[in-house]
Amino acid sequence: MIEIVDLVKRFGPFTAVDGVGFHVGRGEVLGFLGPNGAGKSTTMKMAAGFLTPTRGRVAIAGHDVEREPLKAKRALGYLPEGAPSYGDMTPRSFLEFLGQVRGLDRAAIRLGLGRVVEQVELEGVLDQPIDTLSKGFKRRVGLAGAILHDPPCLILDEPTDGLDPNQKHEVRNLIARMAPDKAIVVSTHILEEVEAVCTRAVIIDRGRVVADGTPAQLVARSPLHNAIRISLAAVILDMPSRLADVPGVARVVTPDGWRTGQDYLVLPNGSVSIIEGVAARLRQIGVAVENLSTEHGRLDDVFRQLTTSDAQKVRS
Numbered sequence: 001m002i003e004i005v006d007l008v009k010r011f012g013p014f015t016a017v018d019g020v021g022f023h024v025g026r027g028e029v030l031g032f033l034g035p036n037g038a039g040k041s042t043t044m045k046m047a048a049g050f051l052t053p054t055r056g057r058v059a060i061a062g063h064d065v066e067r068e069p070l071k072a073k074r075a076l077g078y079l080p081e082g083a084p085s086y087g088d089m090t091p092r093s094f095l096e097f098l099g100q101v102r103g104l105d106r107a108a109i110r111l112g113l114g115r116v117v118e119q120v121e122l123e124g125v126l127d128q129p130i131d132t133l134s135k136g137f138k139r140r141v142g143l144a145g146a147i148l149h150d151p152p153c154l155i156l157d158e159p160t161d162g163l164d165p166n167q168k169h170e171v172r173n174l175i176a177r178m179a180p181d182k183a184i185v186v187s188t189h190i191l192e193e194v195e196a197v198c199t200r201a202v203i204i205d206r207g208r209v210v211a212d213g214t215p216a217q218l219v220a221r222s223p224l225h226n227a228i229r230i231s232l233a234a235v236i237l238d239m240p241s242r243l244a245d246v247p248g249v250a251r252v253v254t255p256d257g258w259r260t261g262q263d264y265l266v267l268p269n270g271s272v273s274i275i276e277g278v279a280a281r282l283r284q285i286g287v288a289v290e291n292l293s294t295e296h297g298r299l300d301d302v303f304r305q306l307t308t309s310d311a312q313k314v315r316s
């Protein structure tokens with residue numbers, strides 16, 4: 001439904017997006033992740049037809065964004081970063097205006113308005129100037145605008161940015177409710193968002209795709225994936241050497257803040273499962289174990305491993 005092929009955007013000598021590509025099918029919610037300045041918004045703007053790419057192409061529901069812009073935009077709901085709207089309008093007048101500029105007739109606007117007001121729960125504020133609404137409601141107005149024409153494809157640029165935890169939760173629930181019959185791209189730098197609503201994640205860094213997979217596949221790339229945490233009942237200082245030859249064990253360490261000689265982290269070679277071998281060795285040694293558990297790793301670790309901070313970013 002959303003097809004992005006080899007997108008490049010240069011601003012003068014600076015390459016903001018450098019060959020980004022991915023496809024999103026119906027029922028998929030793709031988390032588009034990257035640190036600040038990675039090129040997420042620039043990619044989203046090109047995907048939505050608001051910015052012309054230097055190279056590459058985008059198709060929305062089979063329509064090329066440059067060659068068939070109206071057909072492509074009819075199939076797309078786009079929530080730009082910050083959900084801009086007209087502050088002196090009310091949600092009702094703003095949504096009616098959006099319906100008119102999109103060429104919907106009166107009946108379709110009335111129908112669409114009724115549907116989205118219910119979907120994003122705007123009833124209570126429908127006739128209050130947008131400027132006087134909370135951030136959460138402003139974002140809901142933006143979302144309502146994006147889905148007013150019930151498009152099969154959605155591109156949402158940081159839909160929960162700046163919202164409080166309850167508001168974030170509500171927006172994520174709304175995305176999850178719409179997900180089964182739409183193709184959705186959610187750009188974000190909030191990792192919990194990905195695990196909460198996305199079926200797939202693409203990570204970009206400095207304009208390039210550095211990972212593409214399900215949240216579980218990405219978490220499996222964490223250096224801590226399948227590591228074993230051991231807490232011993234008493235101090236045994238030579239555990240690293242006693243565990244070193246267990247098949248699949250790469251290193252045995254005691255991270256900062258853990259109890260020396262009692263708490264160990266056993267790191268596997270290439271994420272292989274080592275729990276059985278480690279447990280067997282502990283039984284063989286005959287030590288009393290307080291706790292033995294497998295670490296799954298976190299998306300956070302993978303993100304930090306694959307992306308660079310703002311300070312390191314100098315591109316040409």
Ligand SMILES: Nc1ncnc2c1ncn2[C@@H]1O[C@H](COP(=O)(O)OP(=O)(O)OP(=O)(O)O)[C@@H](O)[C@H]1O
Nearest residue numbers: 011014016034035036037038039040041042043189
């Ligand atoms: N019109 C422009 N002219 C020059 N540089 C630009 C322009 N638009 C964006 N950039 C640069 O391109 C890079 C990518 O910007 P973009 O807004 O796409 O990043 P982002 O991943 O969305 O970041 P954030 O999470 O902060 O919104 C940034 O370094 C930005 O300064």
